[in-house]
Amino acid sequence: LAKTTQPISMDSYEGQEVNITCSHNNIATNDYITWYQQFPSQGPRFIIQGYKTKVTNEVASLFIPADRKSSTLSLPRVSLSDTAVYYCLVGDRDFQKLVFGTGTRLLVSP
Amino acid sequence: GAVVSQHPSWVICKSGTSVKIECRSLDFQATTMFWYRQFPKQSLMLMATSNEGSKATYEQGVEKDKFLINHASLTLSTLTVTSAHPEDSSFYICSAAGTVTEAFFGQGTRLTVV
Numbered sequence: 001l002a003k004t005t006q007p008i009s010m011d012s013y014e015g016q017e018v019n020i021t022c023s024h025n026n027i028a029t030n031d032y033i034t035w036y037q038q039f040p041s042q043g044p045r046f047i048i049q050g051y052k053t054k055v056t057n058e059v060a061s062l063f064i065p066a067d068r069k070s071s072t073l074s075l076p077r078v079s080l081s082d083t084a085v086y087y088c089l090v091g092d093r094d095f096q097k098l099v100f101g102t103g104t105r106l107l108v109s110p
Numbered sequence: 111g112a113v114v115s116q117h118p119s120w121v122i123c124k125s126g127t128s129v130k131i132e133c134r135s136l137d138f139q140a141t142t143m144f145w146y147r148q149f150p151k152q153s154l155m156l157m158a159t160s161n162e163g164s165k166a167t168y169e170q171g172v173e174k175d176k177f178l179i180n181h182a183s184l185t186l187s188t189l190t191v192t193s194a195h196p197e198d199s200s201f202y203i204c205s206a207a208g209t210v211t212e213a214f215f216g217q218g219t220r221l222t223v224v
Contacts, residue, residue: 041220043204044205046212049212097156
């Protein structure tokens, strides 16, 4: 299983762009990269998923370099409600196992 | 996105009793379900993985006789905490994957054993 490493915490201010990087040096050929957001006392919520290059949806962008050994979640113009823990997961789409790393605790201040 | 419903959202039980938590995938067939527990300020810890119709695979250190998992159908998995004790108090979360391109999570169950 590809292990992931993320910063423990990050601070930002409203309106700024936030980039959270995840390292996954042992990613396998069939693995996808998925990011989840979790608020206190709630289950994780899917944000975005990608395999390579760049993926964008209505809430975030995901940048994956050619070697796929890392990925960066980009949150444009964060608001206070984006304060949460963000998890990067790596795994194949057969979902043999979903293991969470430490996650990144993002605090957005006014 | 797909919906995974977890019930109950919270439960308080007396020490020594058993508690059952249900996890349902409402709009897709979940061939695989995962159960996690989460302590305050910590990440989700995978307890077990279950595939429909077969026995669950437990992670190292998780007592299979204490945390009974049943995945009898493609839309329902249950976790039963048997003979619960205060140290079992935690936030339990299920996740379902299958005919979808990503796993979806339930809202979690806060278990308090008194």
